[in-house]
Amino acid sequence: MDEFVDRMATQRHVLNVVNQKVPSTEKLFGLSSDAIERWALANRFEPTSDIIQLLKQISSELFFMATRSQEPVSAEYELRRQKIVDCVSTLENSV
Amino acid sequence: MHIYAFGSICRGDISVDSDVDLLALVDGHDSRLNPDKFSIYSYTRISELWAAGNAFAWHLALESKIIYSDDGEDFLKALGRPSKYVSALDDCRRFQEIFESALLSVQEGTPSLVFELSTIFLAIRNIATCYSLAMLPSPTFGRDSARKLATRSIPVSDTVYSTLMRARLLSTRGVGDDIAGVEIPMLLDELRRCRVWVNELCTEAGQNG
Numbered sequence: 001m002d003e004f005v006d007r008m009a010t011q012r013h014v015l016n017v018v019n020q021k022v023p024s025t026e027k028l029f030g031l032s033s034d035a036i037e038r039w040a041l042a043n044r045f046e047p048t049s050d051i052i053q054l055l056k057q058i059s060s061e062l063f064f065m066a067t068r069s070q071e072p073v074s075a076e077y078e079l080r081r082q083k084i085v086d087c088v089s090t091l092e093n094s095v
Numbered sequence: 096m097h098i099y100a101f102g103s104i105c106r107g108d109i110s111v112d113s114d115v116d117l118l119a120l121v122d123g124h125d126s127r128l129n130p131d132k133f134s135i136y137s138y139t140r141i142s143e144l145w146a147a148g149n150a151f152a153w154h155l156a157l158e159s160k161i162i163y164s165d166d167g168e169d170f171l172k173a174l175g176r177p178s179k180y181v182s183a184l185d186d187c188r189r190f191q192e193i194f195e196s197a198l199l200s201v202q203e204g205t206p207s208l209v210f211e212l213s214t215i216f217l218a219i220r221n222i223a224t225c226y227s228l229a230m231l232p233s234p235t236f237g238r239d240s241a242r243k244l245a246t247r248s249i250p251v252s253d254t255v256y257s258t259l260m261r262a263r264l265l266s267t268r269g270v271g272d273d274i275a276g277v278e279i280p281m282l283l284d285e286l287r288r289c290r291v292w293v294n295e296l297c298t299e300a301g302q303n304g
Contacts, residue, residue: 002189004189005192005196008193008196008214011210012196012200012211015206015207016205019206019207020206026273027206027207027208027209027273027275028207029207029210029213029262029265029266030209030210030265030266030267030269032131032266032267032268032269033131034131034267034268034269034270035265035266035267035268036269038269038270039269064130
């Protein structure tokens with residue numbers, strides 16, 4: 001699948017998991033650092049809480065892949081893709 | 096390393112919610128660069144985009160300014176003009192697919208409405224840019240690009256366009272008021288009109304070559 005479309009699908013999945021399963025006063029609007037920080041603040045999650053750490057990690061990997069997606073696929077790229085899969089799975093099991 | 100500003104700040108198209116788009120050209124990995132703040136490309140890759148006539152290369156060629164160079168040279172300027180833009184149909188189809196998936200999510204009552212509307216905004220803005228690059232004498236790159244296509248501008252109300260733009264800011268930069276109160280039936284009605292516009296622009300881009 002197109003890498004960009006693939007990343008959009010991953011973002012959609014993560015946001016839907018959080019917005020369906022985590023009780024909140026304001027929805028999570030995106031997976032940028034700024035959007036995650038806004039959500040944490042609005043819903044009084046500690047920056048060190050598991051869910052915020054997981055979301056930040058997924059965000060960081062997705063942004064890394066976005067900036068590196070223009071480069072030839074490397075072993076590191078594949079490793080990070082797997083890390084996202086693992087983080088999303090952990091997230092699904094923890095909410 | 097070379098650092099460029101590009102986008103709205105280079106057009107002088109500034110508002111209170113404008114941010115500064117930054118491009119960093121590097122050799123290999125540079126841990127000083129935050130990918131949240133910079134679009135990061137290798138010299139090799141940016142040269143390839145130039146040679147391919149990629150839409151982003153045209154954006155940079157027409158709307159970027161160098162702000163740092165570690166060798167005193169302007170790397171992008173030295174590349175000259177990018178090759179002719181020929182991938183309008185492929186690019187428009189790609190964003191059409193993204194538009195369709197987001198519209199479907201909204202129709203199905205997504206729990207992540209802001210994200211989906213942000214995605215729709217991204218898609219229509221990029222389709223408008225690619226269309227303008229291929230079909231118009233002056234390409235348009237800004238957040239208003241879909242409304243700057245003269246007779247082919249997007250047929251949506253200011254209210255809906257502004258809602259989509261607000262969703263984009265919420266999703267990417269976490270700023271602005273929530274759009275939770277938006278009237279979904281009215282929104283869907285206008286998004287269906289957007290869909291017709293998207294299809295028409297893709298068809299025209301295809302006919303052009």
